[in-house]
Amino acid sequence: MVIYINGQFLKKEDAMISPLDHGFLYGMGLFETVRVYEGFPFLLDDHLARLNQGLEVLNITYRFHREETNRILQDLLKINNLSNAYIRLNVSAGIGDVGLQVEPYKEPNILVFPKPLPLAGELSEKKAVLLKLRRNSPEGIERVKSHHFMNNVLAKREIGNAADIEGIFRTEDGYLAEGIVSNIFWVKGNDLYTPSVQTGILNGITRQFVIELAKKHNLCVKEGLYLLTHVLEADEMFVTNSIQEIVPITTFEGHQLPGKQGQVVQQLHREYRHYCQSLWSRNGLGSE
Structure with missing residues (x-):
């Protein structure tokens, strides 16, 4: 499986982040899960709005926009030969000193993971x-x-x-x-x-x-x-x-x-x- 990380498309085994990332050290990170139906990311704008609101709360200076995010999603779907998928948008605060940081996080790690899903079916209980x-x-x-x-x-x-x-x-x-x-x-x-x-x-x-x-x-x-x-x-x-x-x-x-x-x-x-x-x-x- 190929994932997106900070502008690159890499095999998931080759993707790495620093152990000093505050998403790892202090849980300073956010994610959204989006379902893709035949290539269409349902309610993507709503997911991005909530994600951006959370980034503001965590003092991470990065914002998602539909056009750029959808381009990344479409490239990921194509690379992985998927049309129906689970997509996880993940933002981790980025590298910082050991200790609690008050200043904004200006270089977060941006990761996008796909996972295949079957065609949407009938109701399951x-x-x-x-x-x-x-x-x-x-x-x-x-x-x-x-x-x-x-x-x-x-x-x-x-x-x-x-x-x-x-x-x-x-x-x-x-x-x-x-x-x-x-x-x-x-x-x-x-x-x-x-x-x-x-x-x-x-x-x-x-x-x-x-x-x-x-x-x-x-x-x-x-x-x-x-x-x-x-x-x-x-x-x-x-x-x-x-x-x-x-x-x-x-x-x-x-x-x-x-x-x-x-x-x-x-x-x-x-x-x-x-x-x-x-x-x-x-x-x-x-x-x-």
Whole structure:
């Protein structure tokens, strides 16, 4: 597999960064995962906007732009003979002295990794389980998609490697938060519920897109602080992320759910498929 690193395309075995990179020493790094459908990077503008916002928080003086980033992606896809792929955009702060740095990072390491994915298919289901481990609080004012992933790794160890199970975090105060690698939603009547970013969750790109899709179809979206008892009354439940898209849940803490038979999840999935090869940003939903 060939990857991109700082302007070069190299075999992944040949790519190297310094052990003095502060992404390694202090976790000063960010990433985004983008799904490519038949060569099109879905919601790339939204991913880059969040990445750029995080770079500002980490005081890294680099910004991504669609034209340049898409050119790199298209070259990577061509070199690796891929048309459907997982893409990871990764920024690591760069070399610094040992010690905590206050000054801006002016020479970050920019890496882009591709991974082949199959053609996007039908809905696949998962079971959800409540994690014993609580969601850690964000490192700053709000959560960024950073290299600080130990909380997620420990949660994954708690549930094991089963691909059809997603662990659901609660906050220290007992409010539902998010999945290990996903945001969570549930349906009750005509209302679509999801935990608020006030809980300290990552404001997922797919989360934001699904919220706009739901509003487009006259669902009443409610973001708030919810306890377990609230979701156990749900008609449907699903989780979202950029690679797995919309994943319906069949059971959660003994509560049986319709999974992919749910009407709302089917409707949202159809809409997702309609846009996944053409939309640069969720803002494009309003331009039809």
